[in-house]
Amino acid sequence: xxxxxxxxxxxxxxxxxxxxxxxxxxxxxxxxxxxxxxxxxxxxxxxxxxxxxxxxxxxxxxxxxxxxxxxxxxxxxxxxxxxxxxxxxxxxxxxxxxxxxxxxxxxxxxxxxxxxxxxxxxxxxxxxxxxxxxxxxxxxxxxxxxxxxxxxxxxxxxxxxxxxxxxxxxxxxxxxxxxxxxxxxxxxxxxxxxxxxxxxxxxxxxxxxxxxxxxxxxxxxxxxxxxxxxxxxxxxxxxxxxxxxxxxxxxxxxxxxxxxxxxxxxxxxxxxxxxxxxxxxxxxxxxxxxxxxxxxxxxxxxxxxxxxxxxxxxxxxxxxxxxxxxxxxxxxxxxxxxxxxxxxxxxxxxxxxxxxxxxxxxxxxxxxxxxxxxxxxxxxxxxxxxxxxxxxxxxxxxxxxxxxxxxxxxxxxxxxxxxxxxxxxxxxxxxxxxxxxxxxxxxxxxxxxxxxxxxxxxxxxxxxxxxxxxxxxxxxxxxxxxxxxxxxxxxxxxxxxxxxxxxxxxxxxxxxxxxxxxxxxxxxxxxxxxxxxxxxx
Numbered sequence: 001x002x003x004x005x006x007x008x009x010x011x012x013x014x015x016x017x018x019x020x021x022x023x024x025x026x027x028x029x030x031x032x033x034x035x036x037x038x039x040x041x042x043x044x045x046x047x048x049x050x051x052x053x054x055x056x057x058x059x060x061x062x063x064x065x066x067x068x069x070x071x072x073x074x075x076x077x078x079x080x081x082x083x084x085x086x087x088x089x090x091x092x093x094x095x096x097x098x099x100x101x102x103x104x105x106x107x108x109x110x111x112x113x114x115x116x117x118x119x120x121x122x123x124x125x126x127x128x129x130x131x132x133x134x135x136x137x138x139x140x141x142x143x144x145x146x147x148x149x150x151x152x153x154x155x156x157x158x159x160x161x162x163x164x165x166x167x168x169x170x171x172x173x174x175x176x177x178x179x180x181x182x183x184x185x186x187x188x189x190x191x192x193x194x195x196x197x198x199x200x201x202x203x204x205x206x207x208x209x210x211x212x213x214x215x216x217x218x219x220x221x222x223x224x225x226x227x228x229x230x231x232x233x234x235x236x237x238x239x240x241x242x243x244x245x246x247x248x249x250x251x252x253x254x255x256x257x258x259x260x261x262x263x264x265x266x267x268x269x270x271x272x273x274x275x276x277x278x279x280x281x282x283x284x285x286x287x288x289x290x291x292x293x294x295x296x297x298x299x300x301x302x303x304x305x306x307x308x309x310x311x312x313x314x315x316x317x318x319x320x321x322x323x324x325x326x327x328x329x330x331x332x333x334x335x336x337x338x339x340x341x342x343x344x345x346x347x348x349x350x351x352x353x354x355x356x357x358x359x360x361x362x363x364x365x366x367x368x369x370x371x372x373x374x375x376x377x378x379x380x381x382x383x384x385x386x387x388x389x390x391x392x393x394x395x396x397x398x399x400x401x402x403x404x405x406x407x408x409x410x411x412x413x414x415x416x417x418x419x420x421x422x423x424x425x426x427x428x429x430x431x432x433x434x435x436x437x438x439x440x441x442x443x444x445x446x447x448x449x450x451x452x453x454x455x456x457x458x459x460x461x462x463x464x465x466x467x468x469x470x471x472x473x474x475x476x477x478x479x480x481x482x483x484x485x486x487x488x489x490x491x492x493x494x495x496x497x498x499x500x501x502x503x504x505x506x507x508x509x510x511x512x513x514x515x516x517x518x519x520x521x522x523x524x525x526x527x528x529x530x531x532x533x534x535x536x537x
Contacts, residue, residue: 023127024087024088028091038063038066039063050110054106055105058101058104099117103147109147109165121176127184133180133184134177137174140170141174148163218237218301218304219234219302221298224297227249228250229246231244239257239284239303242462256278261288271288272288282305286301286303287302332370340364340371343361343363343367346360386511387431388427390427393425400434410445414452415454415455417455417457418457419459420459421467423460427513427533433512435508443501443502444475447473447526457470465534466531466533467532469530470519472520483518483521488503509530514533517529
């Protein structure tokens, strides 16, 4: 499952760019390497003959100092103290001083060690901004000129004239500083642009994660072998899964959905048929989109709660049924009323025999039954849109049970109410809910035996994030054949029933974006569950 990310959080915490310390660290490795090689080669006596030829002691002391300075820099860089710019400035100046002394001890500009100053100036220019790069070049040029003057006075006298070489070296310093400065400037512009685009991509990634995480549709992404790579919270709720299944096989987490994937691979249809997971509470509809990236191909599965789709289809069906029944009802009710009235008049006649009186009663009873069927069908087709309200289910059930006990003449012990959680409200049309529960309770009273006759259990499912209400009786249960048709219209096991009670109850629940299904059945009774919709904030 995707984790929650905060889009308002800053994307970059450190004011100093983290990559700026890494080049300084790498340049210090170069500094330590050069200083160590010069000292070791001089001590081992396999260095070029010009190294330290004028002052061996100065060369050796400067080399050891330079190596120790480079080694100490690792600790200051790691602790990031003092600041980055101070460290670059100090290290650059000490590089110039140390290399100038080494060059002086080795005979001056003829030794070729002045080329190391070019590397130091280039490194300092890449690490700094603005005038600092040219400051390094100026200091290095001045150091070389002073060194040349000192060598001429000390070792050669006035006749020592290599100022041309010193001047050329100084020009090289400034040229290197200028080119390195231009290169560093362009690199920083590119780095800033890359960072800006990186932050933008990071923001888009967080935004996409938020959209996927909070979208109402379930999102699942699997690979070729069925391994789950993405699973948002809506998919967890729809499939009734408590833990994050990312990294597991789909068939081990949701076998019904895996079966739909196999059917899609065989038929290549973009959408599946309606299915309900074993632990789910609503019917689902899956859509499949193949994601191809290079040689790999993943599968995007979008899960939709079929309640709304079913509700819309039901509204179209009811509209068509309403037009049909409106025309049929008028044609049937008039002759039916005449038949019923004639049967009643015939029963009041003094000339009718007792045997014929029984036949008139059959006429009246069946006329009433046909009229009841017509009323139920008209009620189904003309049902008003639900007037959903938010109210406490626990308080409402107390009133409903009291009314039911009074109407049916029951004892207070015949109905038990179990409340697992009272701290929630439901969104439902109270009149519709009364009609649904009255129908379920009448079925329970018809078949239930013993005490209590049936039980009501209300609670809140943490896994599906929906409140529910269970209505369980203690009757003889039902067979598998009856279970398969229990919600079909006009199906009944009662000879006097119309077979529309449970069908109407389920249609009413779907109209209120709820779900009614048979939760359990056994020889000791049946249990129906109403799953209410989630209340939006």
